[in-house]
Amino acid sequence: MSAIRVPVVEKIFNANDQIAHQNRHLMNQNDVFAINIMASPGAGKTSFILQTIKHLQADFKIGVIEGDTAAVTIDSDKVVAAGMPAVQINTGGECHLDATMVSEALTRLPLAELDLVIVENVGNLICPAAFDLGTSINLLIASVPEGDDKPYKYPNIYRGLEVLIINKTDLQPYVQFDMDYFTRGVQLLNPGLTTFPVSCRTGEGIMPWIDWLKAEILRSRQG
Amino acid sequence: MSAIRVPVVEKIFNANDQIAHQNRHLMNQNDVFAINIMASPGAGKTSFILQTIKHLQADFKIGVIEGDTAAVTIDSDKVVAAGMPAVQINTGGECHLDATMVSEALTRLPLAELDLVIVENVGNLICPAAFDLGTSINLLIASVPEGDDKPYKYPNIYRGLEVLIINKTDLQPYVQFDMDYFTRGVQLLNPGLTTFPVSCRTGEGIMPWIDWLKAEILRSRQG
Numbered sequence: 001m002s003a004i005r006v007p008v009v010e011k012i013f014n015a016n017d018q019i020a021h022q023n024r025h026l027m028n029q030n031d032v033f034a035i036n037i038m039a040s041p042g043a044g045k046t047s048f049i050l051q052t053i054k055h056l057q058a059d060f061k062i063g064v065i066e067g068d069t070a071a072v073t074i075d076s077d078k079v080v081a082a083g084m085p086a087v088q089i090n091t092g093g094e095c096h097l098d099a100t101m102v103s104e105a106l107t108r109l110p111l112a113e114l115d116l117v118i119v120e121n122v123g124n125l126i127c128p129a130a131f132d133l134g135t136s137i138n139l140l141i142a143s144v145p146e147g148d149d150k151p152y153k154y155p156n157i158y159r160g161l162e163v164l165i166i167n168k169t170d171l172q173p174y175v176q177f178d179m180d181y182f183t184r185g186v187q188l189l190n191p192g193l194t195t196f197p198v199s200c201r202t203g204e205g206i207m208p209w210i211d212w213l214k215a216e217i218l219r220s221r222q223g
Numbered sequence: 224m225s226a227i228r229v230p231v232v233e234k235i236f237n238a239n240d241q242i243a244h245q246n247r248h249l250m251n252q253n254d255v256f257a258i259n260i261m262a263s264p265g266a267g268k269t270s271f272i273l274q275t276i277k278h279l280q281a282d283f284k285i286g287v288i289e290g291d292t293a294a295v296t297i298d299s300d301k302v303v304a305a306g307m308p309a310v311q312i313n314t315g316g317e318c319h320l321d322a323t324m325v326s327e328a329l330t331r332l333p334l335a336e337l338d339l340v341i342v343e344n345v346g347n348l349i350c351p352a353a354f355d356l357g358t359s360i361n362l363l364i365a366s367v368p369e370g371d372d373k374p375y376k377y378p379n380i381y382r383g384l385e386v387l388i389i390n391k392t393d394l395q396p397y398v399q400f401d402m403d404y405f406t407r408g409v410q411l412l413n414p415g416l417t418t419f420p421v422s423c424r425t426g427e428g429i430m431p432w433i434d435w436l437k438a439e440i441l442r443s444r445q446g
Contacts, residue, residue, distance in 0.1 A: 040264045041348050041377065042369025069349055072375050093379065095318055095349040123376070124347055125264050126292055126318040145368040145394065146265025152295050153346070154264065156316065171368065174397055175424075201398075 016131055019099035023106060023134025027117065033217045034117040034135035036097075038157060040150075041123035043143040044167040046075045047200035049118050053082050055210040060115040060217065065089060065105045067097040067122045075120060085109055096127035099134055115217060125150070129157035136220060137162035144168045148178045151185030158189040163196070165209065170199040239354055242322035246329060246357025250340065256440045257340040257358035259320075261380060263373075264346035266366040267390040269298045270423035272341050276305050278433040283338040283440065288312060288328045290320040290345045298343060308332055319350035322357055338440060348373070352380040359443060360385035367391045371401045374408030381412040386419070388432065393422040 027034050039045045053062055064086040066076040071090045079086040087105040089097060102119060109117065119135060121128045140161050142150055145168055151158045158164075164186065172179075186193055194212070198205035250257050262268045276285055287309040289299040294313045302309040310328040312320060325342060332340065342358060344351045363384050365373055368391055374381045381387075387409060395402075409416055417435070421428035 040346070040369075041373055042263060042366070068376060070376060070378050074372050074375060093349070093353075095347070122349070123263070124318070124349060126316070126345065126347060127350070130316075143265070143368070145366070145391065146263075149297050150264055152297055153291060153293060155293050168368065171394065171397055174394055 016099045019103050020132040020134035023099055023103050024136075026106060026111070027134070027136070030111040030114070031221055032111055032114050032117055033220050034119065034133075034137075036119045036121060036128075036133045036135040036138045037141065038121045038125075038128045038138065039123060039141035040125055040143070040146055043123070043141045043146065044200050045120050045123070045141055046078055048141055048165060048167060048198070049120060050078060050082055051198075051200050051203065051206050052118065052210065052213070053079070053084055055206065056116065056214070057083070059214065061113055062116045062118065063087070063109040063111075063114045065097075065102060065109070065117065065119045067091060067101070067120055069093055069095065069122055085114075091122060094127075095122055095124050096131050097121050097133060098131045102133045102135075125154040125157050129154075129160055137216070139163040139165065141165045141167050142182075144171050144177045145175050147176075148182040149185070151182065151189055155189050158186055158193075161190055161193060163194050163212075164190075166195065166197040167200055169197045169205065170202050239322045242326050243355040243357035246322055246326050247359075249329060249334070250357070250359070253334040253337070254444055255334055255337050255340055256443050257342065257356075257360075259342045259344060259351075259356045259358040259361045260364065261344045261348070261351045261361065262346060262364035263348055263366070263369055266346070266364045266369065267423050268343050268346070268364055269301055271364055271388060271390060271421070272343060273301060273305055274421075274423050274426065274429050275341065275433065275436070276302070276307055278429065279339065279436070280306070282437070284336055285339045285341065286310070286332040286334075286337045288320075288325060288332070288340065288342045290314060290324070290343055292316055292318065292345055308337075314345060317350075318345060318347050319354050320344050320356060321354045325356045325358075348377040348380050352377075352383055360439075362386040362388065364388045364390050365405075367394050367400045368398050370399075371405040372408070374405065374412055378412050381409055381416075384413055384416060386417050386435075387413075389418065389420040390423055392420045392428065393425050 196209040419432040
């Protein structure tokens with residue numbers, strides 16, 4: 001099986017990286033900061049996006065690209081209800097977004113008017129790790145009830161991150177989650193990784209993330 | 224991209240189904256009942272397997288096949304600690320097990336001595352849905368903190384199931400999870416699906432699953 005697949009996969013990766021480069025260039029030209037948000041199913045990607053929009057929308061114009069494997073609009077409906085332009089990508093069963101899908105979605109957003117594009121990747125800790133989308137940063141949302149062993153089990157996705165969010169900290173009293181063990185695993189793979197523990201449900205811990213993101217958006221314009 | 228990939232994927236599926244058929248035949252010959260356990264990362268696959276072993280090991284001999292994308296033995300170590308023969312499959316980054324991987328793992332288990340083989344698939348709600356492994360049943364573990372919208376977002380995996388476990392019911396007071404909405408989604412995709420709400424942490428709800436499984440194992444020998 002691998003003898004058949006490897007050449008195809010290499011071709012896809014090369015093509016993907018070229019399109020990712022174009023996406024990055026297009027967003028730089030428009031002074032748009034972009035975030036690729038990855039996570040397991042149910043780690044809280046949409047809640048995190050809604051919290052981020054809530055705290056940023058007074059200062060920044062935000063567009064959202066929603067990736068789903070099926071033709072459902074549950075997440076994009078929530079974003080539209082929050083007053084933001086949202087583009088839905090149905091991957092047709094594919095387990096990740098790729099740069100071409102994002103490139104097509106970008107043509108449907110008013111880039112010249114936006115400051116920030118948030119891309120919600122498909123819920124998956126494996127496939128999305130292999131595809132650069134051309135965003136400014138890659139962000140993973142881990143969640144406390146998923147367990148503290150995820151960095152050890154899904155190392156590739158942790159290696160390629162600029163930011164880690166640890167969500168659902170409000171559930172820590174009710175589950176077994178050893179923060180030291182989790183953090184040791186992360187540090188082995190990605191030393192010094194910028195990390196924000198948050199609860200999207202209660203709002204606790206969101207503001208340090210918002211302050212960091214605001215500073216990064218402003219800094220990227222001077223770069 | 225799809226123009227390149229489709230023929231390769233079809234070849235893989237055909238080959239996979241042939242090997243799955245061979246796996247099923249081999250296990251039938253040895254009077255072995257087999258379960259393919261799928262779930263998101265952190266839904267509680269290993270805890271569920273350990274609970275199942277605990278309640279069945281007096282009556283049945285059990286072997287476990289542990290699928291992981293990375294070379295980690297966290298899960299298989301726990302199974303071995305429970306006194307069961309366990310075989311680890313490292314998929315080398317692949318997002319699912321396939322029938323060939325399981326076929327190789329089966330050669331390393333004492334099939335003639337076993338009653339039950341439990342296969343722990345890779346933590347993922349997308350890719351594993353497409354690959355028959357040759358087990359007697361496909362089982363999905365959903366978990367309450369993942370949220371009630373998962374059947375709507377990942378319909379393919381729900382369509383191919385014989386059993387659904389809803390784990391972490393002990394967390395229901397602390398999260399937003401509308402059981403009616405979840406169940407309606409499941410029923411649309413897989414009417415009448417055999418479902419067991421459980422808490423692997425507290426043990427609540429495990430016995431109805433164990434009783435059902437015992438009956439199925441015995442019934443399969445008469446079939």
